[in-house]
Amino acid sequence: MNKQHVSPIKRRVSRKIWVGDVPVGGDAPIAVQSMTNTETCDVDATVGQIEQLQQAGADLVRVSVPSMDAAEAFGAIRKRVSLPLIADIHFDYKIALRVAELGVDCLRINPGNIGREDRVRAVVEAARDRNIPIRIGVNAGSLEKDLQKKYGEPTPEALVESAMRHIDILDRLDFQNFKLSLKASDVFMTVAAYRQIASQIEQPLHLGITEAGGLRSGTVKSSVGLGMLLMDGIGDTLRVSLAADPVEEIKVGFDILKSLRLRNKGINFIACPSCSRQNFDVIGTMNALESRLEDVLTPLDVAVIGCVVNGPGEAKEADLGLTGGSPSNLIYVDGKPDHKVQNDTLVDHYEQLIRRKIAEKEAEEALVIARSE
Ligand code: SF4
Numbered sequence: 362m363n364k365q366h367v368s369p370i371k372r373r374v375s376r377k378i379w380v381g382d383v384p385v386g387g388d389a390p391i392a393v394q395s396m397t398n399t400e401t402c403d404v405d406a407t408v409g410q411i412e413q414l415q416q417a418g419a420d421l422v423r424v425s426v427p428s429m430d431a432a433e434a435f436g437a438i439r440k441r442v443s444l445p446l447i448a449d450i451h452f453d454y455k456i457a458l459r460v461a462e463l464g465v466d467c468l469r470i471n472p473g474n475i476g477r478e479d480r481v482r483a484v485v486e487a488a489r490d491r492n493i494p495i496r497i498g499v500n501a502g503s504l505e506k507d508l509q510k511k512y513g514e515p516t517p518e519a520l521v522e523s524a525m526r527h528i529d530i531l532d533r534l535d536f537q538n539f540k541l542s543l544k545a546s547d548v549f550m551t552v553a554a555y556r557q558i559a560s561q562i563e564q565p566l567h568l569g570i571t572e573a574g575g576l577r578s579g580t581v582k583s584s585v586g587l588g589m590l591l592m593d594g595i596g597d598t599l600r601v602s603l604a605a606d607p608v609e610e611i612k613v614g615f616d617i618l619k620s621l622r623l624r625n626k627g628i629n630f631i632a633c634p635s636c637s638r639q640n641f642d643v644i645g646t647m648n649a650l651e652s653r654l655e656d657v658l659t660p661l662d663v664a665v666i667g668c669v670v671n672g673p674g675e676a677k678e679a680d681l682g683l684t685g686g687s688p689s690n691l692i693y694v695d696g697k698p699d700h701k702v703q704n705d706t707l708v709d710h711y712e713q714l715i716r717r718k719i720a721e722k723e724a725e726e727a728l729v730i731a732r733s734e
Contacts, residue, residue, distance in 0.1 A: 368622035372594040375565045378494045378538055381445025381466035383420050385494075385540060385598050386565030391591075391623050392598040393614035394421035394567075395607040396449070401431040404438055410607065411442045417611040418626050418658050421598065423447040423469060432456050436463030447496065454480040461487040469496040472530040473505075473523075485534045494538045497527045500571055501545035515545060517553035524558060540564055540597065544571035548586040555590050565597035572602060579603040580613050584620075591621050625660035628715070631675050632665040639667030640685030641704045649708045650715070659719045664693075665711075673698075681718055683711055694718075 377387030385392050395414050399406040401424055411422050426435050426448045435448055436459075445466035450456050454475045457468050461484075468488060472495070475481045488495055501515035504523055512519040520543045531539055541564055543554040551570050559566065570586040573579035583601045590596050601610045601617070618624035630651065635643035647665055664682040666672035672691070676682020682693035689701040692714065702710050 370592060370594055370621060370623065373559055373566075374563075375597055376537070376563045378540060378565055379492070380421055380447065380494060383445050385421075385567075389597070391596055391618055392420040393418065393611055393618065393624070394423060394447070394598060394600045395419055395610040395614075396423040396425065396600065398607060401425055401427070401438070402434045404434050404441070407434070407438050408441045411438070411444060411446075413608050414611055415442070415444050416656070417608045418615060419444060419611045421445050421447060421467075423449050423600075425449040426456055426460055427451070429456060429459065432459040432463065435460050435465070439464045452476070454484050457484045458487050461491055461493055465493060467494050467496055469498055471497055471499070471527050473527045481530060482534060485531065485536050488538070489536060492538070494540060495531070495536070496567060497524060497531075497539055497541045498567075499524045499527070499541070499543045501547070501550060502571070515550065517550055517557055520545065520550070520554040521557045521561075525561075528562065537564070540567050542567040542569060544569045544602075546570065546572040548582060548589075551586050552589050555595055556593065559593075559595045566595060568596040568599040569602055574604065576603055576605040576609055579605070583613065584617050587617055588621065591617070591623060626658050627660065628654055628657055629660065629662050630665060631662065631679060633667050633671055633675075635667045638670060638685075640687050641667065641690055641707055643667040643685070646683075646708055646711075650712060653708075653712050654715060657715075657719060659722055661715065661719055661722065663715060680722075681711075681715060683707075 375386035377389060378385050383392055397407050397410045399410050401407055414422050422444050424435060424446055426432050439446055447467040447469050448460040448465045450470045452474050457470050472481050475484060499520050501520060504515050504519055508519045508523055524541055524543055543558055545551045548570060568587050568590055570583045573582045587599055599614055601613045603610050615624060615626050619629055632647045633643060662679040664675040664679040666675050667685040669684060672684025676684050676693035677696040684691045689703050692699050692702055
């Protein structure tokens with residue numbers, strides 16, 4: 362099949378780091394992450410949410426650790442889940458030391474906020490001893506007071522200067538195993554800040570538009586902001602911040618990457634918006650298929666097109682295609698017309714066909730892997 366799965370984007374070359382067993386940077390796929398919003402001390406609820414995020418395809422999950430009680434809970438959570446976990450810590454170096462002992466995969470802590478030099482050194486040494494990377498996270502909402510004064514308000518330059526302060530501390534301790542984020546809720550500021558820092562350091566960049574908004578508005582803002590950076594080749598991992606179920610953050614993150622052909626996880630639907638020419642209910646069919654096939658992680662191009670105006674053309678480029686017709690609709694398999702289907706059995710039939718195709722693809726891939734071993 363003529364697949365257009367290879368992205369023309371030339372990615373910025375960054376140093377590869379490892380968050381648990383997930384590579385970030387270098388030639389690694391852009392990792393998609395989210396953050397739990399349960400009470401961390403509620404271990405069952407947090408484990409449950411991490412499992413939901415894993416099912417949705419998350420590569421990494423961040424958990425906020427605001428207290429020593431939460432650090433102990435983090436240890437219990439760590440034992441029960443397989444995804445790499447990032448502990449989100451502000452200021453308290455003792456929490457960082459404790460989660461390092463308990464098995465954290467990455468520490469999100471800003472060295473400049475830890476305080477005394479001996480404390481910074483203790484955290485960095487604990488990270489070094491256990492090969493734990495640090496994520497420096499600069500946020501326009503919590504910029505240092507002197508930088509706010511110097512620049513008058515948060516600016517891209519202020520974000521970069523703040524980041525360089527944290528980086529300098531790690532440099533002095535000869536610690537290079539870190540990644541960096543520079544987030545603002547404003548798209549222009551975020552994009553400008555990342556563009557500036559991208560050429561100044563070699564470490565991987567974690568992308569995000571912070572406090573982006575609710576499901577729809579935050580998705581749009583994140584898609585625009587992250588899209589511009591990804592098009593520039595910038596970004597090694599991303600989190601879409603939504604005031605919504607974190608599972609949505611994962612889905613949107615993958616959809617952004619899929620739209621730029623940077624990751625191919627799950628079904629890539631090609632659907633027309635429908636109009637009076639449609640020969641079946643395109644929107645109803647799409648909604649049903651999307652919700653029934655949410656569990657699928659194997660990449661597959663599936664076209665759902667209401668009539669022959671665009672149907673055959675799109676179907677030819679997809680793994681499976683459905684083109685509306687009268688008196689019956691036409692199904693394409695691997696770009697070729699294959700058989701007809703009536704409206705009343707359409708959704709059930711197409712779902713079965715998609716699942717069969719996925720099973721075939723997975724079996725083929727397993728064979729390739731077995732042969733290469
Ligand atoms: S493909 Fe056909 S049904 Fe779909 S929007 Fe175009 S003309 Fe309308």
